[in-house]
Amino acid sequence: MVGKICGTGSYVPPHVMDNDDLAKIVDTSDEWIRERTGIGKRHIIEEETTSYMAGQAALRAVEQSGIDPSEIELIIAATSSSDVVFPCAACEVQKTIGAVHAAGYDMNAACTGFVLAFNTAQAYISAGIYKTVLVIGADSMSNLVDWNDRGTCILFGDGAGAVLLRAEEGTPVYMAAHSDGGKGQALTLQSRHRKDWDKESGEESYIYMDGQAVFKFAVRKVPEIIEEVLEKAEMSLEQIDYFVLHQANRRIIEAAAKRLKTDITKFPMNLEEYANTSAATVPILLDEMNREGSLKRGQKIMLAGFGAGLTWAASLFEW
């Protein structure tokens, strides 16, 4: 059995901060940000929380599927920014959508989280353990960045996306995942409770990033893992309809497409509108593609995520 996507949903906060707004806070410009990243704006939470956004995305996915929430057996929420340590975001979502029979837990692999959660759900389904699984990626990066650091605050935004998987007979899902803890210092966050942390240690706790190291890592590892999954599936690059990559930076996606010698039109992007929403980028993009009618049954979709850890993962499935 494989987990077929029977519903997608997403939520982004209505409050928008464009590059000109950022230029009033840090020494930057719309031109610099667009040229180096492709980002034009980001949606930022005001009253919303990570769990709230996750719940709204989940409600939309469930509504689209037509499946009764009581049939959902498992909820996995990929997030590194849930508002409280526990209860986990997945249990908050369970409450929001009324999935009374579901088990729920969170997974944290930063920006790679959604692809790993998706693969985990597929493993449960192919093992016959669960039939109906909700997978969410949700993050409030605006709570984690230092708004005085122009090297990082320009890159991120807030949002959530969800897919509902239902067990069906079908083409297997092929997947791969890797980590390199030895290079973890390239992208770190000491605590998501930065005010408490500051009080105790006197240290600031924000996202720290060696941008060039992360850039080089992504450009090398994303094409590698895509090739690895294709080899497992005994398929070629030409057979893939869409490569849905983590939306961190336009230049990373363009470089990956170039290394794979694949037309950039097969690499959909929405980071101009939302920036990097960490675990949420892949499911938000999938939801947009689904709702605008770009996805047709039988198409081959390759997901690929990368981020802190360092971690990277990919998944190949038939829509």
Ligand code: COA
């Ligand atoms: N606006 C204007 N100038 C900026 C700036 C900003 N927002 N951020 C950095 N700069 C400056 C730097 O201070 C530096 O100035 P200097 O030459 O006077 O020292 C110059 O621009 C070049 O900085 P550099 O860091 O070399 O730029 P870059 O081309 O590597 O681009 C990133 C920076 C962050 C956009 C790029 O490294 C990147 O996208 N990396 C990947 C990050 C990522 O995707 N992380 C998440 C992964 S999940």
